[in-house]
Amino acid sequence: MAKVLVVTSGKGGVGKTTSTAALGAALAQMGQNVAVVDFDVGLRNLDLVMGAERRVVYDVVNVIQGEAKLAQALIRDKRLDNLALLPASQTRDKDALTEDGVARVIDELRQKFDWIICDSPAGIERGATLAMRHADVAVVVTNPEVSSVRDSDRIIGLLDSKTLRAERGERMEKHLLITRYDRIRAERGDMLKTDDVLEILSIPLLGIVPESQDVLRASNIGQPVTVSGPDSPAGRAYAEAARRLKGEALPVSVPGERAGFFGKLFGRRAA
Amino acid sequence: MSASPKPDQPSRPMLRFRGRSFLALALAPAQPLEAWLADLDAWLERSPGFFTGRPVILDLSAAKIPVADLGSFIADLAGRSIRIMAVEGIEEGSLGLGLPPAIGRGRDATLPEAKPAADEGSKQPKSAPEPVSLIIDEPVRSGQTVFHPRGDVIVMGSVSSGSEIVAGGSIHVYGALRGRAIAGVANQPGARIICRKFEAELLAIDGLYKAADDMDPALHGRAVSARIVDDALVVSALD
Numbered sequence A: 001m002a003k004v005l006v007v008t009s010g011k012g013g014v015g016k017t018t019s020t021a022a023l024g025a026a027l028a029q030m031g032q033n034v035a036v037v038d039f040d041v042g043l044r045n046l047d048l049v050m051g052a053e054r055r056v057v058y059d060v061v062n063v064i065q066g067e068a069k070l071a072q073a074l075i076r077d078k079r080l081d082n083l084a085l086l087p088a089s090q091t092r093d094k095d096a097l098t099e100d101g102v103a104r105v106i107d108e109l110r111q112k113f114d115w116i117i118c119d120s121p122a123g124i125e126r127g128a129t130l131a132m133r134h135a136d137v138a139v140v141v142t143n144p145e146v147s148s149v150r151d152s153d154r155i156i157g158l159l160d161s162k163t164l165r166a167e168r169g170e171r172m173e174k175h176l177l178i179t180r181y182d183r184i185r186a187e188r189g190d191m192l193k194t195d196d197v198l199e200i201l202s203i204p205l206l207g208i209v210p211e212s213q214d215v216l217r218a219s220n221i222g223q224p225v226t227v228s229g230p231d232s233p234a235g236r237a238y239a240e241a242a243r244r245l246k247g248e249a250l251p252v253s254v255p256g257e258r259a260g261f262f263g264k265l266f267g268r269r270a271a
Numbered sequence B: 001m002s003a004s005p006k007p008d009q010p011s012r013p014m015l016r017f018r019g020r021s022f023l024a025l026a027l028a029p030a031q032p033l034e035a036w037l038a039d040l041d042a043w044l045e046r047s048p049g050f051f052t053g054r055p056v057i058l059d060l061s062a063a064k065i066p067v068a069d070l071g072s073f074i075a076d077l078a079g080r081s082i083r084i085m086a087v088e089g090i091e092e093g094s095l096g097l098g099l100p101p102a103i104g105r106g107r108d109a110t111l112p113e114a115k116p117a118a119d120e121g122s123k124q125p126k127s128a129p130e131p132v133s134l135i136i137d138e139p140v141r142s143g144q145t146v147f148h149p150r151g152d153v154i155v156m157g158s159v160s161s162g163s164e165i166v167a168g169g170s171i172h173v174y175g176a177l178r179g180r181a182i183a184g185v186a187n188q189p190g191a192r193i194i195c196r197k198f199e200a201e202l203l204a205i206d207g208l209y210k211a212a213d214d215m216d217p218a219l220h221g222r223a224v225s226a227r228i229v230d231d232a233l234v235v236s237a238l239d
């Protein structure tokens, strides 16, 4: 059965779009049929990170408004043919997304793909709540700093109240992805400790992605980091996170830490 | 804290707070909302920050905003630094977790039947007439308010920074208390606040309060109990 996954955070610039592309590509590399959907109408970005910006003809708003068929708007990835992108519109604003229209598009995507990964805009308003509305699973992207953690906490509250699942009284599966983790700054105490982030947010840890030049390089050449640098620390962290999403029980490693610490963190996965 | 809405006239419930009282301002928007928001903006231009940090109740008896649009309207207000602590004058008994609690609905026999299923996730008390404990199994997240003026509130998880619990009676938190806990609002000086890990932003019982800055740093992170002794709010370690 198809799974709809929302990548969300509350705060902007924490790595949602980067993570959407990297997780989408990683799941596709594992043989899954994946669609990544850009909900950041007006500030579209995912097409750039996926290197598809010059191939955008129709977008999600065109599909919602009946100006294009879904199949016309979907852009197949150049390297992975089981990975497709549904781009956002750059010219319209968020009001162009209607509740019914989004529901129809998601339903149609569910027929064709194993995973539908929705890249959420920042904020807690309409765009963000529409992006999470149909999700079965949420990846909450957080940087280890106070404001990002607080915003994620807020978003988790919305995931538990504003999604269809929550309204039906069903549980929403939520995972925490800590990104832009900097070992040096962590050691200096300039960042929140992973343990503290986990304790505050109390949702299971999906992975820790290091702050890395590889990510910037990947987005500059328009490739998800799991494609451009599968063996880089960030690429590996995303690939492992994707395996965990598929249900594998891999221990989470802290970038740059010695092995002894891994088990401890894994033991701290919240229920 | 009960607010009895009179048509066309914002009601002004009183809250007692450390011997002083303050008004919960009632904002009563009118249709068309764009025009009303423009008026509000004009007013805010003269008194910027008037609502900031003040308790504001949203009275919807005139505006009749559909519940589906309420979140974005409340967000519009939040964008103007107006934080809505509760909503009155709506038909629905509860608005769900992301929205402020609904208050001021009748508590008498004319109440409609408690709604099943759809209300499941709600932290609102149902239409039970007697004081009753409210048990919350999940963490209370930043931005959420639990408003239970008729009884105790028991939270099995943590209460996040930026969230708020308001209870008629006592508040028990079995995780960390990092937000605001306001107990005894139903005139209950005997109410207590008890938590397993104390990092609260604010504690209040029956109107007496202590902000984070006034609290003994030695208690930070410990299991504590707070109560009123000789008209003072006293926080002490449990172990």
Ligand SMILES: Nc1ncnc2c1ncn2[C@@H]1O[C@H](COP(=O)(O)OP(=O)(O)O)[C@@H](O)[C@H]1O
Residues within 6 Å of the ligand: A009, A011, A012, A013, A014, A015, A016, A017, A018, A019, A045, A122, A179, A180, A181, A209, A210, A211, A212, A213, A215, A216, A219, A234
């Ligand atoms: N792990 C990382 N290391 C270094 N830079 C990163 C990392 N993750 C994201 N970035 C950079 O941070 C910026 C914001 O990332 P983005 O994915 O667009 O965030 P969001 O979608 O949450 O706004 C981008 O320039 C991106 O390349």
Ligand SMILES: [Mg+2]
Residues within 6 Å of the ligand: A016, A017, A018, A040, A045, A119, A120, A121
């Ligand atoms: Mg983005």
